Amino acid sequence: MTKVVKIGSLKIGGKNPIRIKGMLKTPTSNRKSLIKEAKRLEKEGAEVIRLAVKDQKDAKLAGILKEQLSIPLVADVHFHYQLALLAIKEGFDGIRLNPANIYNKKQVRQIARLAKAKGVSIRVGVNSGGFKRKFSSSGELAEQMVKRCESYLKILEAESFFDTMVSLKGSDVLSTITANRIFSSRHNYPLHLGITASGPFLEGVVKSSLGLGSLLGEGIGNVIRVSLTSPSLREIEVAKYILAALDLRRFGPxxxxxxxxxxxxxxxxxxxxxxxxxxxxxxxxxxxxxxxxxxxxxxxxxxxxxxxxxxxxxxxxxxxxxxxxxxxxxxxxxxxxxxxxxxxxxxxxx
Ligand code: SF4
Known part of the structure; x- marks a missing residue:
């Protein structure tokens, strides 16, 4: 069984229900619509919401959004470690880091130290798009995703940081399934499941259902994010259908x-x-x-x-x-x- 990690007050992993994560799609410059979207996602069943934090202004949205929501908020940060530090200081409950673009050991350790001090969890999110090369098979890609994730975890562990979640997402179903199987056989960190860049609505629903469904059916996965080139509300709806179809959770009739x-x-x-x-x-x-x-x-x-x-x-x-x-x-x-x-x-x- 995986360990339990908290994002804010939300417990993920262990015997806790499989959680549903949503992501905001409204440009952050349009605050009113952004807040409206976040509230609608919460109402629809999102249990944690992620925001792409691209600059200092975005990082400062933590307080405004958290005032309107009763669910935790995660900052998705790429490229700039200072932005991750700022997001933690501004009050985000969790940080997503991508080992493909924030990898300097000293910087990662600095983030881990601050996250630990503030009780903020980190998701190590490895995506197939973070590799600028072709792989001979989905299995080889899966191995490389796990390897990259494991070396990142070592940096966090060196700081005695263990409030970590992991995601290993391919844009194809097979590499995602294989990577998560390999990882869960070796580690007990909670897994956030998703198929990245899964495609338009129908294709994305099929890929997400197959990928997430297969893993959840094997008892792998603690939180799911359905990614579709569609409005964010649909992603939550599909996530609920996936969990209900597997009888893992029920959401009404x-x-x-x-x-x-x-x-x-x-x-x-x-x-x-x-x-x-x-x-x-x-x-x-x-x-x-x-x-x-x-x-x-x-x-x-x-x-x-x-x-x-x-x-x-x-x-x-x-x-x-x-x-x-x-x-x-x-x-x-x-x-x-x-x-x-x-x-x-x-x-x-x-
Ligand atoms: S329940 Fe009757 S109508 Fe529906 S598919 Fe089966 S045989 Fe056809």
Missing amino acids: EIISCPTCSRCEVKLINIVDEFKKELTRSKITKSLRIAIMGCVVNGPGEAYQADIGVAFGKRKGVIFKKDKILLQSNENRIISDLMKEVKRYGLKQN
Whole structure:
């Protein structure tokens, strides 16, 4: 089991839940929008937020942002060790350092000393983009990422600094999985998982789900950051879906719906889309499983395994709760009828 490291008051590693990290994308010059984005990420479920700190002005945003948030804030610093020192002094709860661009031993040790004095944790974040050469295989890249990280850890350890997290991110799934497997077999520092530069939304979701999902399924990983070329809110949503899909955490109701096929005699895709919108609007937070199935082939079975479900026939559906039929409803009324039952069931659960 990994050791526990804190970012502010948030415990990461050990038996703590897998945490979700978000990153701000608004230019720091637009303070109002930056604060709005940070608050939205927190509301959506981010448990720690990272800000790219590019200059002294950015470092000074720590106080302003922390006033508005109840979750910890991490500074992402590259190239300038003085900026890392300033970010720590300004009150960031954690610092991300990239061994590819802040590597002078004396400077790193200076950061470690100040971080230790201020109770600030450090993430050693190695990315595949930090290597300016081609590798013969994803395995070779993975080995090099781990090697670079290990030599950096030695510098921190020489200062008796151990409040460290590690990330080893490739832009491809295989190097990320291999690097994290190798690292976790040798060390007990908590791991922040992510696929860096994973691509546009759909490609990024697939890569993140495969990479993070494989590792989490093996018990590797303590905090996840889904990186997508999409708005930051989507990254948090996807992170929650990944954790819920692996049953590592639950974040409210889950819809189980079939892909439809030519047996289906209702417009199931529209029904599920509409129901999902209603469910989001309802703000139900109970972890219910709601099955919406296109026909009786798998419908009653899935409905039985879920908390509540509907199986459709010709333009109508039957709402089940376990093996009990609650009611029959037609295609047009089914969303509101199902919502009523879901609310009733959700409330009873309370
Ligand atoms: S549940 Fe019925 S409609 Fe849905 S995919 Fe299966 S067979 Fe097709």
